[in-house]
Structures are given as structure tokens and as C-alpha cells.
Amino acid sequence: GLGEHRAKAERMYSLMDGFLKNDPISLQKDILHHVEYTVARSRFSFDDFEAYQALAHTVRDRLIERWHDTHIYFKRTKPKRLYFLSLEFLMGRSLSNSVINLGIEDQCAEALNQLGFEFEVVAEQEGDAALGNGGLARLSACQMDSLATLDYPAWGYGLRYEYGLFRQIIVDGFQHEKPDYWLNFGNPWEIERIHVTYEVKFYGTVEEVEMNGEKQKVWIPGETVEAVAYDNPIPGYGTRNTINLRLWAAKPSSKFDLEAYNTGDYINSVVNRQKAETISNVLYPDDRSHQGKELRLKQQYFFVSASLQDIMRRFKEEHTNFDELPEKVALHLNDTHPSLSIAEVMRMLVDEEHLGWHKAWDIVCKIFSFTTHTMVTDGEKIPVDLLESLLPRHLEILYEINFNFLEELKKRIGLDYSRLALLSIVEEGAMKSIRMANLAIVCSHTVNGVSKLHLERLKTKTFKDFYGLYPEKFQCKTNGVTQRRWIVVSNPGLRDLISKWLGTEAWIRDADLLSGLRDHLDNADFHLEWKMVKKVNKMRLAEYIEAFLTLSLLQVSLDAMFDVQVKRIHEYKRQLLNIFGIIHRYNCLKNMDKDSRRKVVPRVCIIGGKAAPGYEIAKKIIKLCHAVAEKINNDTDIGDLLKVVFIPDYNVSVAELVIPGADLSQHLSTAGNEASGTGNMKFLMNGCLLLATADGSTVEIIEEIGEDNLFLFGAKVHEVEKRRQKRLSNLAPLQPAKVPLHFARVLRMVRDGYFGHKDYFKSLCETVEFGFGNDYYLLTSDFGSYLEAQAAADKAFVNQDKWTRMSILSVAGSGRFSSDRTIQDYAESTWKINPCRCPL
Ligand code: TH1
Structure with a gap:
């Protein structure tokens, strides 16, 4: 009974002796414990790398405590959650960042010192988590840091690539690419959740069946792959909140095995296991346009399907009525890469939850927001041929979305076929394809640009016609970066200097305070120290x-x-x-x-x-x-x-x-x-x-x-156009x-x-x-x-x-x-989510 349960819980608590302690002695004990029992080295002899591993596990334990508490608190308070969907996250190293955000840097440094190690040297043992290409991916990482720090109930979702962005080596001045097998030495920052798995399906056919006197489409998939969750705790700074970045890895599904077993082909069944794993194997290294690759499409859908099953399961645990979805769930599309989500949510609501098309569509239009990161018109496209074989039901759904959209459009703009063709989600022509940006714009309630100039271009050029249709959707969310990593972690000298002259560390949570440095603009001592920091x-x-x-x-x-x-x-x-x-x-x-x-x-x-x-x-x-x-x-x-x-x-x-x-x-x-x-x-x-x-x-x-x-130079945007014209006429x-x-x-x-x-x-x-x-x-x-x-x-x-x-x-x-400013703006004007601060 309940009494028995409570007694058990109390016994557990007394055994655990409360939370882990953060004084240098306790940290030291834990480090040695991990040296011996996790790294399996002797506590009398371990090197810098092993010290890193042991410290990382010591920090990980503390992250897990907060991460648990945060999730229990979110579960209890049931706030509207933000799900940030991105195919790329460039997290870099985690140790220094975690230690700083947990507020235990001095203690960790002291603990290591007494063991004969130097924090900086130990921290440099860590390799980068490079699950992304460039700006877009690092932006996702900065934004996760801000979401955690500002106490937003947010989740990040992505893919756990086994090979991150290639490592560049230079031979005779030429670039060569080497695979980045970053998981070689284990990854202490992730928590493998072998029980959090979902089946992701591909290929097959669509059939029509009668259900309760109504015709209903069902997808009979041809291949099943399993998605396994790997959770990466993201600690906020100056808060107990530690949110989750959930990355999916592909594993062969047990169903998959069974089939091969039945046909008696043991060898092929083992070979096929590996085929499933290739889905999350490698990050595509192009920082723009990768078009028409089946594996890339598979990655996108694998990611989308696993994430949405997880999100819907969580929603259904807490709520019974899908009408509540828009009040409880915000789905954010980081560029067009995850925009298959739109078709997938429609499929779930229509085919699986039987909501009916119009009701489902109504809900879908209220939950998605979208940020585009490029200036180019010629965005991501998926060939219809590929979709037809890999995701036949989704293709039908996309056609239906487009049909309804075009019908609506005709009512508004008449039978202007050239305009209709431009706006259409489907591009006709030699290679018929789905325009992912058009899909995302039509279905999202907000379309964000990443700077004022970018938004202006979106409105007047890239998506001019869409802007004419939905002016209220277009918003500017100028990018930002987190001062926690880009000053506190990477420039400790400047951090100390700023805090000294501002008389506070509050700028680490409120970057606007940096303007206070202007008060000392002409102070000679300040200048001297400033130059010294740069020199070091x-x-x-x-x-x-x-x-x-x-x-x-x-x-x-x-x-x-x-x-x-x-x-x-x-x-x-x-x-x-x-x-x-x-x-x-x-x-x-x-x-x-x-x-x-x-x-x-x-x-x-x-x-x-x-x-x-x-x-x-x-x-x-x-x-x-x-x-x-x-x-x-x-x-x-x-x-x-x-x-x-x-x-x-x-x-x-x-x-x-x-x-x-x-x-x-x-x-x-x-x-x-x-x-x-x-x-x-x-x-x-x-x-x-x-x-x-x-x-x-x-x-x-x-x-x-x-x-x-x-030092500003060069043609301004309006001059560029003129000069290009001139160049062409010449x-x-x-x-x-x-x-x-x-x-x-x-x-x-x-x-x-x-x-x-x-x-x-x-x-x-x-x-x-x-x-x-x-x-x-x-x-x-x-x-x-x-x-x-x-x-x-x-x-x-x-x-x-x-x-x-x-x-x-x-x-x-x-x-x-600061990405704090960007995130607050998104939270208030786009996602409509509120801070949810886990009590201490
Ligand atoms: C970059 C943009 O080029 C850059 O201007 C911007 O600051 C950054 O995103 C963050 O908003 C982009 N990265 C990618 C990566 C892929 C596809 C398109 C873009 S745009 C894979």
C-alpha cells in the first residue's frame, strides 16, 4: 500500500544521504570513485584524460539530479512546452560549460588541484560534439543554453550522428576529410534510454479500408527501424533548471529480425541490422543545399517520426482532448529540415487519432512555427519520386494540403496561374518536387527571419508572394549567442575584468548590463587591464x-x-x-x-x-x-x-x-x-x-x-543589385x-x-x-x-x-x-510559453 511505498522511499533517501555535495572534498571523493569504478583505473595512477572522464562523470551525476527534478517539476505543473526540432546541434565541449552553469568551477578546480591536476588541462582532453555544420547548428546550441537559463519548459530534439562533421586535415595545403568518430572514447554527457524507443516505418503501400462506415487510408509500411533515445542534460546558469536535448539513434527493430529469421536467412538478418544503423550514422557535411538523397530524407523522417511519437505520448499522458494541443505544445522548425513534421502530425491526427482532416488541419496550423536561415530562393526540395517510394502516405497528405491551399488561394487571388505555380507547395517540371519552405510557410503561424535585413529580403524578394498573403506571419528574431560560452567559458580574463568593473556578475544572466562598461570608457586603469586581458x-x-x-x-x-x-x-x-x-x-x-x-x-x-x-x-x-x-x-x-x-x-x-x-x-x-x-x-x-x-x-x-x-566597407544591398545588372550587361x-x-x-x-x-x-x-x-x-x-x-x-x-x-x-x-534576448522574444511572441522555474 501507500504506507509501504512511503517507507521504502524514505529508506532510499536515507541511504542516498540527500543530494550530492559540491564542496571540494566531496567532489574529490566522487572523482576518485569514478576513477576506480567507472573508468576502472587505479586511484593512484591516472592521466589527464582519465581525470577528465572521472570529473565528467562526477559532473554528470550532478546534472542528472537537476535534470530529474526539472522533469518532475514540469510533469507536475504541466506547462505549455516548446519542442525545438533541429537536424543539427553544435554543442562543442561540455565540461567547462556545465561546471560554470552549475556554479562549481572553483570547487572542481580545487578538487583537481589537490589530486595534482589542472582544470584547464583536464578540460582540454574533451573532444567536440560536432553534430552540425556551422552557424545554424551553433545557434541551436546557444539557444538551448538560453532556454535552460531562462527556465523555459523546452525540449530539444535531434539526431545522434555517430560521425559528426568531418575533421579537416591539411596535406600540402589541400583539405582532406577524416571521419569524426566522436563516440570512440564514450560520451559521459549522454544518458542512454534503452527503454525509450519507437518504431519508425518506411516504404510500403497505402490502402483504403472501411472503418465505421467511412473510408479510411492506412499505410502498410515495408520496413521498420527502431529509434532509441539518448538524453543530453542542458543546465541553465543561475537556476536549478536542467532541460533535455533528446537525440535519436537508429537500431534494427526486433520485428525486422523476425522476418529474416522466418525466411531462415541468418546471415542477411545480421547484415540488415547494420543497414538500419546507417540512418543515424553520419551528418551531411554541406552547409546548404543537399538535394535528392534518399538517406538524407530517411534521416529527416526518422528524426521527425521518433520525436513526434515521443511528444504525442507525453501529451496524451497529460491530456485527453486534442483541442488542447495548441495550448500545450509548440513545435519549432529550425529551417526546413524538419518540416516533414507537418505531414507527420497530420497523418497521426487523421489516420491514427481519426480526428478528421479539417479539425486536424486547424490544430496543425496553430502549433508550428518556422525559422528560415538563408537568403536564397532556391531552398530545400524533395523529389516526389523519392517520397512516393519512401513515404507514400505522406506524399498523399502533402498533395491534399497543397490542393486545399491552392483552392483557398484561388478564392483570394483568382486564376492567376503563374502566381499559383510560384506559391504551390508542389513544383511541377522535369523533376517534380515538394518545396519544403512553401510547406513550412503555409502551415506555420509564424515565419521568422534571423536579422532585420534578412526579414526585409524575405518580405520583398524570397517570399514576396507569401508575404502578400500572410503579412502577419513574418517576424524578425535577430540571432544571438550565449555570453556563458562566448565570454565566461572562453575568455575567463575578460569575465573577471567585466565583473570587477561592473561590480557584479549579473551580466552573465542579463547581457544588457554590459552597457555599464561605458561608464569607465576613459579610465586609464581600466584601459590598462583591458589591454592586458587581450594580450594574455x-x-x-x-x-x-x-x-x-x-x-x-x-x-x-x-x-x-x-x-x-x-x-x-x-x-x-x-x-x-x-x-x-x-x-x-x-x-x-x-x-x-x-x-x-x-x-x-x-x-x-x-x-x-x-x-x-x-x-x-x-x-x-x-x-x-x-x-x-x-x-x-x-x-x-x-x-x-x-x-x-x-x-x-x-x-x-x-x-x-x-x-x-x-x-x-x-x-x-x-x-x-x-x-x-x-x-x-x-x-x-x-x-x-x-x-x-x-x-x-x-x-x-x-x-x-x-x-x-x-570598419565598414563595400556595396550596400541596394547597390549590389545594380552592380550585378551592370556586370551581366557587360x-x-x-x-x-x-x-x-x-x-x-x-x-x-x-x-x-x-x-x-x-x-x-x-x-x-x-x-x-x-x-x-x-x-x-x-x-x-x-x-x-x-x-x-x-x-x-x-x-x-x-x-x-x-x-x-x-x-x-x-x-x-x-x-x-545575447541569445537570451532572442529566446525571450521567441517565447513571448511566437511560442507563447512561460518560464517554469524548478524550486531549489
Ligand atoms: C546559417 C546562415 O548562413 C547564417 O547567416 C546564419 O547566421 C546562421 O545560419 C544562423 O541563423 C545557415 N546555416 C545553414 C545550414 C544548412 C542549411 C542552410 C543554412 S543557413 C544545413
């Missing part, structure tokens, strides 16, 4: 460069300006403009007399980023970087005045090292191409000045810190007179083999050569203005007082770019 960070970065990167014993001077461009390699991000600028700088240095050289600001130009494996031009950009570096770094004539460094395998951890050590960072996308950009925000928060175009979120950074505090190769002199010279050097590899660089040069519609990203016309901005940066750097002021004002103006 530059030292760390220089050590990394010198120790790991070059065989030629490259040394970099700390007096040099550390100039950084790190992000995925893409033509539109214009790393080529950066390299051309470096070559130009080299030319200038070569032509200078000794006296002038003495006045030059030395530079260390750092470039890093991965190219998608099939993106040839991006790979050539990487090679060019190395070729130029080799030439310049070995030119004794140049010495410390100019160094070029390519940092391989750029990832979250490398970013944590590079960003705090940068003086200047470059964000060079041709205006109108970068939906937002989030790297710029991380550099801003770390007191690094920006050299940038008026693109994406940079425009809003300017609103916060003013044009005087960064069919004949341009007369040399019209090609800016410096640009032409640099281009000629590369083309003529000054940096070697003449043939290899030919096609790269052709992308920017004049005439024939080349130079789509307008490097030629922005080059002059780019060089001027670079000169302005040099000039500002000479005046260190001025530079420091600009740096302080950057951090002081970065409050708006």
Missing part, C-alpha cells in the same frame, strides 16, 4: 599557432594585429577577397623603402574554416591560402610585418581559443547574402573590432555601437582600363603562377575574372573600398587609446546579441 589571450593563441601549426617554426609577434577570418569556406563569404587583400599588402611591403616599413602595422592574418567535401572552388580557396602563406612567411624581406596562418579543423573549441585572441575580425559576405552571421557577435563580445560589409546582423551591430566603432570581356589596377595585378599574380599551381588555380581565378557574367559576388567592385577599410584599421591600431575605446564600446554594445 593573444599569447595563448600565438602559442597554439607556434606549437601545433607550422613545421617551419613560425613565430608570430604579439605586437602585430591579429586579424582573423574564421567560418565555413564559401564563395559568398569571400575569403578570396581577404587573400587578395593579403597579396596586395605583400606587394605594397615589397615596394616600400626601409623608412616607410618602420611605420607599418605588423599583421598576423589568420584564416580558418572547412569546405564542403564536394565544393571544389572552396577547396581551391584553402589551397590558395596555403600557397600564399608559404610564399610570404618564407620571404625574409618581410619578417614580422606580415604572417599568414591557416588554422586547420576550425570547430567550436578552436573558436573558443581564436576569438578571444583576435584584434580584428573579418565578415566579408557580399551584402544580401549572409542571413545573419553569428561569428561577428562572438568577436564583438570579446572586444575584437569588426571589418565588415553591411550584411545580415552586422547592420544591427552598427545600430548598437555606431559606424565609427567598426558581355564582352572588360577593357583592362575598367578593372581596378590593384585587383588586376593580384589576380594576374595568382593566374600566372606566382604562388605556384598555375593550372589548379585557373578555375578559381575565372570565378572573379571580368566578363561572361563572372564575379557574381562582386570582389572586383568592392576591392577598393575593402583596402580603404583595411587602411583605416591600420591607422586606428596605431592609436592604441582609440583602439581600446572602440574595443570597450564593442563589448558594451553587445548586449542585444
